[in-house]
Amino acid sequence: MRLEQFSPHISHKVVEALQRIGVRTDTDLLLLNDPTNIFSRLPPELGLSLLDFRRAVEKVAQIASATPSYGDELLEKELSRHEDVFADNVLIGVPEVDALLGGLSPPRVVEVSGDKGSGKTALALQLVLRHLIQVPDSSVLWIDSSGEFAPERVSLMLEQLGAESSSSRVLERLQISLAFDIEAVHEVLESLRRSLTAVPDTTGYGESPATRCIVIDSITPLLGPMLSATSSQGHAIMTTFMRQLRTFADTYMLTILVINAATKILPGNPEAVFETTRKPALGPSFTFLTDATLWLSQRSPLSSTDEEATLHVAEVFRSRTTRSKTWALFKIKNGVLVSA
Amino acid sequence: MSDRLLSTLSLPPPTLSALAGAGYETVNDLSNATPQQLSKDLNIPLPASQAVFSATRPSVALPMTQSAAAMMGTTKQYSTGCPPLDRLLGGGLKRGFILEINGPPGSGKEQIAAIAVRAFVECKQEVLFVDMQNMVLPATIKRTMMRNPTANSDGMDLVRYLAFHTTAELVVFMRNLTAYLEAYPATALLVLNSLAFPFQADMALKERYAILDRLKQTLARACTSLGLTVIITSQLVTKMLESHGEPGSAPPASKATMIPSFASNNFPSGRTYRVIIVPQTRMTGVMRLLSSPTHVPNRAPAFAGEEPYQRIRGVIS
Numbered sequence: 001m002r003l004e005q006f007s008p009h010i011s012h013k014v015v016e017a018l019q020r021i022g023v024r025t026d027t028d029l030l031l032l033n034d035p036t037n038i039f040s041r042l043p044p045e046l047g048l049s050l051l052d053f054r055r056a057v058e059k060v061a062q063i064a065s066a067t068p069s070y071g072d073e074l075l076e077k078e079l080s081r082h083e084d085v086f087a088d089n090v091l092i093g094v095p096e097v098d099a100l101l102g103g104l105s106p107p108r109v110v111e112v113s114g115d116k117g118s119g120k121t122a123l124a125l126q127l128v129l130r131h132l133i134q135v136p137d138s139s140v141l142w143i144d145s146s147g148e149f150a151p152e153r154v155s156l157m158l159e160q161l162g163a164e165s166s167s168s169r170v171l172e173r174l175q176i177s178l179a180f181d182i183e184a185v186h187e188v189l190e191s192l193r194r195s196l197t198a199v200p201d202t203t204g205y206g207e208s209p210a211t212r213c214i215v216i217d218s219i220t221p222l223l224g225p226m227l228s229a230t231s232s233q234g235h236a237i238m239t240t241f242m243r244q245l246r247t248f249a250d251t252y253m254l255t256i257l258v259i260n261a262a263t264k265i266l267p268g269n270p271e272a273v274f275e276t277t278r279k280p281a282l283g284p285s286f287t288f289l290t291d292a293t294l295w296l297s298q299r300s301p302l303s304s305t306d307e308e309a310t311l312h313v314a315e316v317f318r319s320r321t322t323r324s325k326t327w328a329l330f331k332i333k334n335g336v337l338v339s340a
Numbered sequence: 341m342s343d344r345l346l347s348t349l350s351l352p353p354p355t356l357s358a359l360a361g362a363g364y365e366t367v368n369d370l371s372n373a374t375p376q377q378l379s380k381d382l383n384i385p386l387p388a389s390q391a392v393f394s395a396t397r398p399s400v401a402l403p404m405t406q407s408a409a410a411m412m413g414t415t416k417q418y419s420t421g422c423p424p425l426d427r428l429l430g431g432g433l434k435r436g437f438i439l440e441i442n443g444p445p446g447s448g449k450e451q452i453a454a455i456a457v458r459a460f461v462e463c464k465q466e467v468l469f470v471d472m473q474n475m476v477l478p479a480t481i482k483r484t485m486m487r488n489p490t491a492n493s494d495g496m497d498l499v500r501y502l503a504f505h506t507t508a509e510l511v512v513f514m515r516n517l518t519a520y521l522e523a524y525p526a527t528a529l530l531v532l533n534s535l536a537f538p539f540q541a542d543m544a545l546k547e548r549y550a551i552l553d554r555l556k557q558t559l560a561r562a563c564t565s566l567g568l569t570v571i572i573t574s575q576l577v578t579k580m581l582e583s584h585g586e587p588g589s590a591p592p593a594s595k596a597t598m599i600p601s602f603a604s605n606n607f608p609s610g611r612t613y614r615v616i617i618v619p620q621t622r623m624t625g626v627m628r629l630l631s632s633p634t635h636v637p638n639r640a641p642a643f644a645g646e647e648p649y650q651r652i653r654g655v656i657s
Contacts, residue, residue, distance in 0.1 A: 002363035025363030141405075147560030147608025150633035151412040171409035178404040178564050180557045183350040188405070190344055240347065 001026050001064060009059040017042050026064040029057060089134045090213065090255050092127045094337050096328035097314045101292050102321050104257075106212065107249040109242070111287065113260035113280035114296035119312050119332050120259045121148075122157075123296065124215045126337050127257065129157055131213060132170045139173040139209040141192060143185060143216045149176050153335065160336040173209050182222045182241060189248060196252050213255045220261040220281045227283060238282065242289035258290060271317050273327050280317070292319035299329075309333035311340060343368055349395045358382040359392070367396050404565060411564075418463060418529075418569065421455035422656050424647040428629045429613055435528065436563045437633075438570040438607055442600040443617030447625070448656060449573040450475045453531050454484040455656075456571055461485060461495040465528035468520075470513065471503045473534035500524075510538045511551060514558045521566050529569050530562075536574040536601035552606045560608040574601050604631050617649075624650040 002025055003015045021041050023029050029038070035057045039050055090104045104110060104127065112120045128140045142149065151171075158170060179185045192211060216222075223241070226234030249256050262278040269279045272295065280286065280293060287293045299311040315327040329340035343366045346359050362382050364370060370378070370392070379389035417432030420439070426432050433439050433456075441449045454476055457467050469481065478501045485495050504513065521527055539548060562568040576598040600616060607614070613632050619625035629645040649656055 001365070002369065005369075024361075027363075144610075147556065147564070148610045149411075150610035151408050152634045153610075154408050155412065156634060171412065172407045174408040175405050176408060176411065178560065180561075183348070184404070186344070186348045193344075240345065244345070244348070 003029065003060075006060050006063060009063075010056050013046060014042075014048060014053075014056070017046055026060055030061055030064070090127065090131050092123060092337060093130050094328075094330045094339050096339060097123075097330055097337070100314060100316050100322065100326055100328055101294065101319060104255050106253040106255045108292075109245055109249050109256045109258065109290045111258045111260050111280070111290040111293045112296065113262055113293060115262045115278055115298075118296040118298050119330075119337065120296055121217060122332055122335060123337060124217065124257050124259060125153065125157055126161075128174065128213060128215060129154070129161060129170065132173055133158075133161065135212070136169070137209050138212040139175060140213045140215065141188070141211055142174060142176045143179050143188060143214065144176055145179055145185075145216070145218050145222050147178065149217065157335055160334055175211075179222070182226075182237060185216070185222060185241075186244075189244070193248070193252075211252075211254065213257070215257045215259070217259050218261060219258050223282055224261075235283070235285070238286070239289065242286075246289075260286070271325075273315055273325055274313065287318045291321070293317040309338075344396075346370075346392075349392075351392060351395055352388070355382075355384055355388050355392060358384050370396060404561070406564070418465075419459050420452065420571075421459040422452050422649075424627050424649040424656070425452065425615065428615060428627055428645050428647050433569060433571075433613075435569055436567045436611065438559060438563060438572065438612040440572045440574065440602070440607060440612060440614045441617065442574055442576055442615070442630075444576055444598055444619065447617040447619050448651060449617060450533060451484075452656065453533055453571055453573050454481055457481055457499060457529070457531060458485045458488060458495075460529045460569075461498050462488070465498070466524065466526045467499045467529045467531065468524075468527050469499055469501050469531045469533070471501070471533045472505050472510070473537040474503060474505070476533055500527075505537055507538045507541055507543065507551065511554070514554055517558055517562060521562060521568060525566070527568065529571065532570065532572045534575065535572050536577070539601065552602070556606060556608055560611070563608070563611050572607075577601050600630070609633065616643075623652060624648065 003010060003018060003023070004012075006026070007015075018024070018029070018038075021038070023032060023038060032038070035054050036050065039048075039053050042048070042053075090106065091098045092104070098104070101110065112123060114120050128142070131138065132140060154171065154174065177188045179188055192214075195208075196211065223234070223238045226237055228234055245256055245258075248254065261281045263281045264277060265279040266277060269276050271279070274297070276297060278297075280295065293316070295315045295317050297313050297315075299313055309331040312330055312332060313327055314330060316322065316324045318324050331338050331340050345366055346364055346369075347356060349356075351359075359382065373381075375386060375389040375393050378384075378392065379386045382389070417429075417434050419426050419432045420429070429439070441452060443449045453469075457469060460467050469476070471477075478499075481499060481501070482496055502513070504510065539551075559570055563570065577600075578596050579599050581595045581597060600614070604612075604614065609631065610633050614630040616628050616630055617625065618628060625648070627647050627649055628643045630643050632644050
């Protein structure tokens with residue numbers, strides 16, 4: 001923080017004098033040197049006594065430090081929020097999978113990872129469409145990072161979910177943004193923030209629907225290329241972005257679904273319940289940046305009965321609210337997730 | 341203003357570190373500064389501080405966004421001029437979609453591209469024809485268009501022709517494509533003829549992936565925001581198989597198979613139809629739809645549709 005922002009406690013002349021000797025921010029003032037040393041470098045014409053200066057530095061330290069939060073207050077807040085955990089309007093529609101994560105109601109940032117064809121986009125799409133069908137005045141933002149979104153899949157799934165009559169209204173409330181790099185995603189989030197903060201100003205009969213859910217389809221090509229073994233900048237960008245997503249979800253009560261790809265790991269993955277040589281991409285720390293990591297994989301057809309359905313397993317690798325190493329089976333039939 | 345962190349803006353690193361060193365963390369901190377003040381304060385040149393302010397300026401609407409209804413709204417289907425292909429595509433090629441045609445030499449893919457140009461010109465749409473192997477000359481396009489008895493020579497004004505064959509020229513073309521399309525907004529069709537040719541040069545795998553990735557992004561952007569339709573023709577490559585069908589080096593009299601040069605993930609899969617022409621006799625064969633926007637990968641059958649065709653005197657039906 002800049003020293004000008006502490007203005008009632010440090011006068012403007014002192015700030016200017018400090019700037020001239022190279023002390024510009026609060027970290028410079030508090031950590032660069034002993035207050036007495038800094039005071040001795042200040043010009044004597046300022047008319048400031050050492051005692052006043054030390055008092056000012058103490059005040060700056062008090063303001064600049066982080067505000068504490070107490071554990072018992074946090075627990076109370078968490079318990080009081082628990083009553084609408086199973087609110088019906090943000091659910092996938094497969095009860096066993098919804099129970100794995102304790103529902104997907106806001107605010108939540110969930111990572112869904114798996115190999116190609118394991119059902120990640122299908123799961124996200126089903127969640128989104130069910131929500132849009134059930135809540136007529138909400139909208140969803142789908143951030144597509146590789147141009148893979150096909151509107152035909154949406155109408156196919158809407159048919160399967162049995163919602164032809166309202167299908168056009170649903171399609172209008174699903175907004176798709178194309179973002180090929182992380183700066184573009186920041187731009188999209190920024191304009192979303194602006195539109196969400198502008199909503200209380202509009203009086204009357206809710207014109208534009210409020211966004212309740214964001215899906216980032218494939219965050220791997222956005223963040224993956226920046227991660228490198230020699231520099232930590234990519235990792236810093238990743239952490240900052242996920243942190244921002246978290247504060248975004250908390251501030252505006254959103255459910256954010258992040259779809260991640262998979263990479264190879266040899267020997268087998270110790271986190272998984274079933275034997276596999278794949279793990280979620282973006283490194284070991286990515287799972288700690290979200291509330292829960294759901295791993296989807298397709299079971300080999302010998303255990304599935306027949307028809308058009310493929311058998312899949314959803315496992316929880318890590319979750320803040322429910323137990324991990326729990327799993328559930330589900331089938332994908334005609335593109336729609338159903339119970340196994 | 342907002343609490344957006346300044347480090348998330350796309351500014352050059354020296355500017356970002358100067359901002360961080362002076363204690364500016366979020367966009368809110370810049371709200372009472374002017375570019376001149378900032379440039380003096382941070383000791384950076386004036387253009388750099390102006391760039392900071394223009395990067396923080398809010399944009400009017402969600403960038404590159406449309407609703408799913410708008411995406412589906414463009415239902416105008418253009419016939420490709422080739423009935424079996426139209427049947428495979430479910431009626432025709434929609435605006436904003438990409439069609440990739442693979443096939444062995446002599447199977448008629450360039451001919452299909454030329455016929456498609458004619459179909460678009462008849463609907464009064466402008467076309468940009470890019471030829472990368474000198475397979476289709478402007479004279480050929482003119483001849484194809486003149487075959488239609490009702491054609492007039494004004495049709496050729498709607499077609500623009502570009503030829504190149506090196507990888508560097510391809511990269512330059514991709515970089516300029518968006519600006520070109522903004523200068524000529526009536527361009528409805530882009531034909532990339534023999535796209536596999538510039539990639540046949542000896543290049544490192546990383547380079548190939550980088551160029552393909554760039555191509556995918558450029559095409560996806562152009563198709564989504566400008567409604568550009570793209571037809572790509574590409575050659576097949578030969579892959580040698582050992583006698584028991586495993587990929588490997590080739591002892592004599594082993595099998596070889598011809599496969600498409602590009603994979604499904606080289607094109608935005610939500611907007612691409614991939615077709616392969618399989619000639620079975622001199623005049624007849626089948627066309628197969630390898631992938632389409634609704635075709636889910638990794639699921640049998642291996643292709644999504646098949647249509648027989650026959651070629652009589654150069655006319656495919």
